[in-house]
Amino acid sequence: MSQSIEVTETSDLAAPKAARLSTLGFFMSLPPVLVLLGFIGVPIVLAFAFSLGHTSGPNEIISLIGQEIYEKDSWWGTLDAYRAVFQDSRFGPDLRTTLAVTFIATFLVVVMALGMGIYQRIVGGKLAMVMISLSLVPLFVPVVIAAFAIRTFYDGNGFLKSLLYHFGIDFPTITMTTNAITIGTIWTSLPFAILMVSSGLQSIPDALIETAQDAGASFLRIVRTIMIPLAFVPIVIAITFTAIGIMGSFTVPYFLGANQPTMLGVEIALFFGPYNRPQLSVVMAFVIFIAASLVAVLYVWANVRSAKQSGRI
Amino acid sequence: MARESNKLNLQASSLITRSFILLFIIFMAIFILGPLFWLAARAFVTSWTFPNLLPDGLTLEWWRVITGDESLKKAIRNSLIISPIVVLAASVICLPAAYAFARYKFFGRKTFLIGMFAANAFPKIGLFAAIATLYYTLNLMGTVLGVIIIQLLGTIIFMTWIPAAAFAAVPQSLEDAARDAGASKFRVFRDITLRLAMPGILVGMVMSFLHAFDEAQGTYLVGVPTIYTMPTLMYALVLNYPAQIAAVFSILLTIPSIILIGIARKHILGGQLAEGFQIK
Numbered sequence: 001m002s003q004s005i006e007v008t009e010t011s012d013l014a015a016p017k018a019a020r021l022s023t024l025g026f027f028m029s030l031p032p033v034l035v036l037l038g039f040i041g042v043p044i045v046l047a048f049a050f051s052l053g054h055t056s057g058p059n060e061i062i063s064l065i066g067q068e069i070y071e072k073d074s075w076w077g078t079l080d081a082y083r084a085v086f087q088d089s090r091f092g093p094d095l096r097t098t099l100a101v102t103f104i105a106t107f108l109v110v111v112m113a114l115g116m117g118i119y120q121r122i123v124g125g126k127l128a129m130v131m132i133s134l135s136l137v138p139l140f141v142p143v144v145i146a147a148f149a150i151r152t153f154y155d156g157n158g159f160l161k162s163l164l165y166h167f168g169i170d171f172p173t174i175t176m177t178t179n180a181i182t183i184g185t186i187w188t189s190l191p192f193a194i195l196m197v198s199s200g201l202q203s204i205p206d207a208l209i210e211t212a213q214d215a216g217a218s219f220l221r222i223v224r225t226i227m228i229p230l231a232f233v234p235i236v237i238a239i240t241f242t243a244i245g246i247m248g249s250f251t252v253p254y255f256l257g258a259n260q261p262t263m264l265g266v267e268i269a270l271f272f273g274p275y276n277r278p279q280l281s282v283v284m285a286f287v288i289f290i291a292a293s294l295v296a297v298l299y300v301w302a303n304v305r306s307a308k309q310s311g312r313i
Numbered sequence: 314m315a316r317e318s319n320k321l322n323l324q325a326s327s328l329i330t331r332s333f334i335l336l337f338i339i340f341m342a343i344f345i346l347g348p349l350f351w352l353a354a355r356a357f358v359t360s361w362t363f364p365n366l367l368p369d370g371l372t373l374e375w376w377r378v379i380t381g382d383e384s385l386k387k388a389i390r391n392s393l394i395i396s397p398i399v400v401l402a403a404s405v406i407c408l409p410a411a412y413a414f415a416r417y418k419f420f421g422r423k424t425f426l427i428g429m430f431a432a433n434a435f436p437k438i439g440l441f442a443a444i445a446t447l448y449y450t451l452n453l454m455g456t457v458l459g460v461i462i463i464q465l466l467g468t469i470i471f472m473t474w475i476p477a478a479a480f481a482a483v484p485q486s487l488e489d490a491a492r493d494a495g496a497s498k499f500r501v502f503r504d505i506t507l508r509l510a511m512p513g514i515l516v517g518m519v520m521s522f523l524h525a526f527d528e529a530q531g532t533y534l535v536g537v538p539t540i541y542t543m544p545t546l547m548y549a550l551v552l553n554y555p556a557q558i559a560a561v562f563s564i565l566l567t568i569p570s571i572i573l574i575g576i577a578r579k580h581i582l583g584g585q586l587a588e589g590f591q592i593k
Contacts (some may be wrong), residue, residue: 022417022418022419022420023419024413024417025413025414025416025417025418025419025422026413026417026419026420026421028409028410028412028413028417029409029410029413029414029419029422029425030410031406031407031409031410032406032407032410032429032469032472032473033410033425033428033429035406035465035466035469036428036429036432036466036469039444039447039462039463039466040432040435040440040444040466041432042447043440043443043444043446043447044435044440044443046443046446046447047439047442047443047446050446058446058447058450059446061446061449061450062445062446062449119334127331127334127335127338130338131334131337131338131341134338134341134342134345134346135341135345136582137345137346137349138345139570139574140567140570140571140574141349141567141570142526142527142529142544142547142566142567142570143527143529144527144529144544144547144548144551144566145352145547145563145566145567146348148352148547148551148559148563149348149349149351149352149563150348152348152351152352152355152556153347153348153351153352154348156363157361157363157364158351159347159348159351161363161364162363162364162365162366163366165363165364166364166366187344187345187348190345195581195582195586195587196587196590199586199587199588200587234587234590237587237590241433241590244433244434247436248435248436248437248438248439249437250437250438250530251529251530255551264436265436265437265438268436268438268439268442269438269442269530272442272445272534273534278442278446281439281442282439282442282443284439285435285436285438285439285440285442285443286439288436288439289434289435289436289439292434292435292436293431293434295434296430296431296434299430300427300430
């Protein structure tokens with residue numbers, strides 16, 4: 001129902017101008033595409049070739065600088081670098097940590113965003129406003145500072161430990177653990193999820209919810225059968241962008257996590273920089289990329305589904 | 314949707330729910346604001362002994378250290394010069410494209426939109442490692458241009474998608490009516506399309522500026538040791554200076570965000586940001 005409303009609101013988009021203008025549109029849209037192609041597309045292709053052992057051409061300098069480079073032994077390359085990474089005893093725990101933090105933090109962030117969004121939509125009022133405003137604060141704070149602030153807060157001489165000391169409780173030091181990474185990740189991911197989810201819920205017409213109430217539907221039923229389906233696309237967007245962002249994060253696990261095991265984002269930076277194993281770091285990047293692509297499929301699927309439902313495709 | 318019409322009377326506002334919500338708000342306040350205050354307070358104290366809840370003494374000495382340190386001042390200057398250039402470049406590159414995505418149907422439109430998203434799905438830190446390889450070849454390592462490009466990459470998605478949604482939301486009928494009334498094409502674009510899309514463009518620019526200003530990982534990889542910006546200097550500060558210095562610097566680094574998001578707050582909350590992230 002709201003889908004049809006959406007169509008009337010954005011009908012200009014659904015039916016862009018006649019085809020004769022299409023060449024102009026194509027060329028106008030080219031600059032950002034070319035920038036991304038040149039500085040993201042090309043490096044990724046080069047990096048992929050590098051990970052397979054193609055060490056000549058543009059990859060020559062990095063191959064000369066780096067250590068433990070596996071060179072190709074056939075026309076397509078070699079999987080030796082991948083084998084080396086998978087056999088590294090650090091890789092397994094790192095990958096598990098990355099996936100666990102991503103899953104748990106994304107789940108909690110989306111549940112919190114949904115809870116606050118639904119409360120704001122149905123009850124509203126001052127309390128809801130305070131709650132939403134509070135959770136948007138991290139938007140103002142650069143990640144480096146957030147991670148550092150969270151570290152000092154939960155540290156061995158941080159606030160929680162100091163406060164509880166006076167009550168005779170020895171609060172555990174959370175920093176340098178996976179739990180601290182999860183806490184920091186939730187902190188930094190919350191605003192985007194809240195913005196997406198709450199604006200999705202806001203666009204559900206009052207009439208729909210009121211009608212369901214009049215018909216005697218329970219709160220949970222309204223949430224399950226009306227609010228979540230109608231805000232489905234924004235919710236999926238919140239999930240995918242949160243998950244992808246967490247998977248590749250560096251600063252939060254770098255400041256808050258243990259040395260071992262840590263998230264792959266930190267390991268990529270360490271292998272590229274201090275350890276000087278650029279090829280292995282690129283291999284790990286592709287492992288995360290594959291995991292992120294699986295999440296991205298969800299995003300594209302949800303968008304296509306919604307476009308189909310509203311007749312835009 | 315009208316914001317005033319939020320209050321639907323569902324049974325959710327019983328006393329138990331209210332006290333539960335209140336508890337949750339207190340939890341959120343400690344969870345979100347606690348670390349920030351705990352850190353910010355350090356900018357004004359001499360030292361702080363565990364487990365005291367109050368500092369040993371108050372001082373403004375750390376602020377004097379910051380204003381006297383050449384490398385810190387240089388980082389501030391670099392940040393304040395580079396980020397606006399990035400936003401400007403992003404606007405020039407992306408705004409025509411945003412208009413095209415909103416108004417024209419052309420070959421590859423959907424592919425481009427999804428491609429932009431895919432570019433975002435590659436792990437940032439891995440991407441920077443890959444870009445560094447290219448930078449060595451192109452001699453961009455340690456140059457201002459290299460830093461600008463690396464910061465620009467992350468702003469493209471904001472500067473294209475959010476303004477595109479804003480352009481798309483301008484009713485075609487309004488433009489047609491103005492054309493019928495004899496307004497020139499340029500005038501219609503300037504007085505109607507651009508004006509109505511301005512909030513979306515503003516949100517795009519604010520998000521881009523913050524992204525560029527806060528970008529640390531890529532800038533660190535390609536800029537250090539020749540070019541330090543405020544966030545990249547933070548890495549060094551945290552490791553090598555007393556926490557009080559890092560606290561002062563944190564406050565300085567957060568000011569632009571607070572000002573900018575303050576300006577655009579209404580539009581960001583109004584859904585301009587959320588609208589931009591849906592492929593249509």
